[in-house]
Amino acid sequence: MAEQTQPSSSVSSFGSSKFDVFFSYKWADTGNNFTSFLYSGLEKGGINVFRDSEKLWLGDAIGPAIESAIQGSKIWIPIFSSGYADSQWCLWELVQIVQHHRSNGQLILPLFCHVNPYDVQHQTGNRFEKAFQEHEKKFEPNTVTSWRDALEFVGNLKGEVLDETK
Template identity: 40%
Template sequence: MSSQRVSYDIFLNFQGKDTGKNFTDHLCANLVRKRFNVFKGEKELERGTPVSPEITKGAIEKSRISIVIFSKSYASSTRCLEELVRIVECMKTKGQVAIPIFYDVEPSVPRRQKGGFQEAFTKYEEMLEKTENVQMWRNALEEMANLSGFNLQEYRDESELIKAVVEEISCELSGQLPFINFKKLLAGVNSCLEKVQIQANTIKVQWRESTMAPPLMFPFFFFVRCFRITPNKGSLRSLQSRFNGVNPQWPHL
């Protein structure tokens, strides 16, 4: 993250109705136990301190890492969506690290706004006059859900997931290189492949021996072109945040 005054190590973005009193509360407690300074809006409310949008926006900007916890009714909270837009902005302009957690929802649900997300956005489009805000929320959801993160369904239980998240946060904030989680790496690749599949459905690919690369070389060219990996200082998560908004392309063979 670019040099600036930092007030918090971690900002938690979550829907209180779904996870505020269970998963998010337990995650926050474990992070605080590691002596991390965590901004969890509902904790301020419990103390009787009103949390205005300005305070929340400032907390996001002054945090090193933002954790976005996607849950079934996440999109029903305009507060969550407004915070998410600011988190994505900070990720792009300030180099802030953002980590999505998919709690009881598959990554494709927020990414494509399916299920409860689709229902919430249908209501927004009917009720709100400023549809540009709705589009900003949609874009932010897609960009965040495209990042590799943590999926509850890939862990035995919540405690195992929390342990994994805390370990990665510890590595990120200490500057250590974490052990590569190939499940999360593949999640990012699958997201990229989904975009490629959509593109492929709109074009006709003509296979000619003269233009085809050897079968074993094609995946290599695809991966490099898709992710455009370049060496950079910092953690894997910081590097991964640079891939946000990647527009995969077929390799020019």
């Protein structure tokens, strides 16, 4: 895991956090463009960001390392893109984020990158709806329900909508 750093002055402290910010995103959609630029800007500003492609070490067990990073972060930024709901990892992360938010109150700052918050909240729109049709065939109903609940909760939060005009 990454070395523990002192909390940034620009982010309030929640106990013994390892990271100021945790990104949850679909690499194929935003990882090599928007998320990379956001990551670089925050890191240059002294904000310690967990992004799996940068902070996981070879040989780390992915699930426990990500769960530890989620638990050890002050702010979570899910970056919703058209393919976000295709990824069981993204959905699993989101469930973890919502669970920790409900118990500890840390801030969730959703970014809707070329997707409508309504489609996230209600799993509508072409990609979200199709993703859940596939998930319902492959996964237990309680797992799919937990994913839907997390998307509904976070999709209902005030977030930044990024579209072609921004």
